[in-house]
Amino acid sequence: MLSNCEFRSTIPAQDLNRAKQFYAEKLGLQPASESAAGLIYQGKDSWFLLYPSSGVSTGSFTQAGWYTNDIQNEVAELKARGVVFEEYDYPNLKTVNSIANIGTSKSAWFKDSEGNLLGLVQM
Numbered sequence: 001m002l003s004n005c006e007f008r009s010t011i012p013a014q015d016l017n018r019a020k021q022f023y024a025e026k027l028g029l030q031p032a033s034e035s036a037a038g039l040i041y042q043g044k045d046s047w048f049l050l051y052p053s054s055g056v057s058t059g060s061f062t063q064a065g066w067y068t069n070d071i072q073n074e075v076a077e078l079k080a081r082g083v084v085f086e087e088y089d090y091p092n093l094k095t096v097n098s099i100a101n102i103g104t105s106k107s108a109w110f111k112d113s114e115g116n117l118l119g120l121v122q123m
Contacts, residue, residue: 001028001074001077002027002028002029002043002066002068002074003028003029003042003043003044004043004044005043005044005046005066005067005068009048009049009063009064010048010049010050010051011048011049011050011051011063011064011112011114011116011118012051012052012053012055012057012114012116013038013050013051013052013053013113013114014052014053014054014055014056014114015113015114016038016039016050016051016052018113018114019039019050019112019113019114020039020050021113022112022113022114023039023041023050023112025081025082026078026081026082026083026112027078027081027083028081029041031050032047037049037051038050038051038052039051043066048064056115057114057115057116057117058115059111059115059116059117060117061117062109062117062118062119063116063117063118064116064118064119065107065118065119065120065121066118066119066120066121067121067122067123068120068121068122069122070122071099071106071107071108071120071121071122072099074108074120075097075098075099075108075120078110079098083110084110084111085098085108085109085110086098086108086109086110086111086117088100095108104123105121105122105123106121106122107119107120107121107122108120
């Protein structure tokens with residue numbers, strides 16, 4: 001699952017409690033620590049901070065992502081948890097079953113409860 005993938009980032013949340021619930025229920029992640037600065041989540045040799053912010057995410061670009069060796073399995077598991085993936089159909093980017101082939105890599109994207117665009121990539 002995602003906790004075995006490398007990840008480093010800081011991700012804003014307008015509603016930290018709502019975001020904490022999304023990350024637990026939809027992504028299967030629990031914070032390793034909590035403080036006034038936010039929630040720290042740990043993965044394989046990595047971590048990220050989910051922090052309180054008054055800013056609104058545009059969701060128009062990937063803010064962070066997980067590296068995986070099996071993107072099809074990760075997408076299937078997340079969909080089973082209720083995660084809704086972005087679908088694209090552009091001349092240079094097309095998803096099939098939520099996964100895009102980009103050169104030698106595969107990618108998929110979804111938004112969290114705060115509108116942050118997050119991704120999965122298999123190199």
